[in-house]
Amino acid sequence: MATSPLSMQVDMDDFLPASEEEKAYMVQMRPSSTFFRDGCRRLFKNKVAFVSMIVIILITLSSIFLPMVWPYSYKTQLGVQPGHPVDPSFNNLAPMEYSTTELAAKERGETVFPHIFGTDDHGRDYFIRIVYGTRISLAVGFFASIIVLVVGMTLGSVAGFMGGRVDMVIMRIVDVIYSLPDMLMVILLASVMRETLGPVLEGTVLQAIGSNIISLFIIFALLYWCSMARLIRGQILSLREQEYVLAAESTGAKAGWIIKTHLIPNCISVIIISTALQIPSAIFTESFLSFLGLGVNAPMPSLGSLASEALNGITSYSYRLVIPAIVISLIVLGLNLFGDGLRDAFDPKLNQ
């Protein structure tokens, strides 16, 4: 077909019918991606969050497994052995230093495990006390957040879902708790509960944990659920207005079904994120209370109580304050950065 050289008309001979392969290629769909997988991909791309996740995992694993293989225990006073006079050379060892007994053993060719961070003034290996303290602090942080999550989620979703009068009552309680100075409340409750809980726990399994830790959990359950409840209430309120909830209602779904299949799955990312951010704040509160002497019971260490004990010898043994402080900072910073990363990765509203 003759055309003018200036013609814009498309030459139809340039077009070829597509082969079957090409057609198949065009209709190929990308593999189905779930919300969770998308979020994980974004999380792993975030270097800061990824590194802090690894740090947290390392600290957690070592706090769980190191005490099992370590030759020393957090409560044995190395200088005190039955049938022998007390050996004071074990007390207050500097990092990597050995006591006279151990030096004698080394002379004889025996291998003696080093005290990496030295020992404290009772002759206990300081490294394992730090590791054990980390374990306690992490456990307190974790379980306190779970308690906060359960209480906050229950009350928040009930308030958001029921609305009206129930919502008003719960939210006014939240307001009241918010308006109280929480540190004062914590200290008051902790000291009252130590008196009341102590005799009750005597002889039970819980005695090992100590009344202070139990009262700490109770304090978290009583006071710290507020922000979680507010958050979840807000989420539920906005999700309730979604048409898919109305659609579920129009098929005759009951309230329980709607909460279970529509509301909770849609705010699960917010729940996970705020729980992750709740852990460091719980650890911080625990350390703070332990530092004030309201934390764990005597032989059991926590990072806060270790720091508190170290205050007595701060001029001679300042590293005993610095080490737990660094570990607390690492945990809190790591969890906060990881929580931020989680939020960036899983909260779609922030991504838009």
Next chain:
Amino acid sequence: MAQANETPLVDVRHLKEYFPVNTGFFKTTPLKAVDDVSFQIMRGETLGLVGESGCGKTTVGRTILHLYEPTDGEVVYDGRPIKNKADIDWFRTKSTMVFQDPYSSLNPRMTVSDIIGEPIDVHHLCDNAKDREEKILQLMDRVGLNSEHASRYAHEFSGGQRQRIGIARSLAVDPEFIVCDEPVSALDVSIQAQVINMFDELQDEMGLTYLFIAHDLLVVRHISDRIAVMYLGKMVELADAEEIYDHPLHPYTKSLISAVPIPDPKIARANKRIPLQGDIPSPLNAPSGCPFRTRCPYAQERCAESMPDFKEVTAGHFVACHRTEEINE
């Protein structure tokens, strides 16, 4: 088609739905979203419901399904008044709803098969997983979705496909009556035609009855047997689809019909548009008497005094206007 001697499938009697609105401290004013609406839908019929935004169309649909508790009036379905919880539970297996927004009406965390299977799970319609799976695939096939889509999430689909998912969900309980709440107004025109035709086919295959809510008059005319026009919570006119197009009686309907775009410019030029003055009044502060009187070119004193009756002017043609005869001389 409507037959006079048959009992209607859905009989809506003096339905009222007022929402309390806070207008000050401890003071609420009722917002009359639906005010004394009565109509009937015959089995196998499609009733189109039109009106401008905020006139209460959607509320009528939702109140009929008892998603909102009616303030007054009753709905009689297949001869059984829907009153207590047991009635509503029974009614839920007979009637479903298709929603306007194909984006917010599908849960983003559920797969297509879970979305479509939700009514099945809620009513325990299938005994085992295999039956459920089969039923879901059958529903997907019926609305023109591929079976390989079943494990995907709603966000992976286009608007038209998502609306098909919503329709499949509404068919899952084998309903008799479906309230279609502007099901095509969020879709673009080419998809609208597909979905509308699908509604038509489904009606033929399954003997469905529709209440088809829309604001696009051409769409409504295409699918409806009869059309009802609402204004400010009240029904102003109800007639057969062709009748209402050819002989609209109420001044509001006249104006609406005259605003429908006509694809032939010659005819379009010959037709005169009837523009309305002003805006739709707030339903919180509705005018006395006839709600349309503030914008009606024929309004008189008596229009402000009393609400005109919704009376049958010719067979099957109802209108609520004091001056029907004078205007249509």
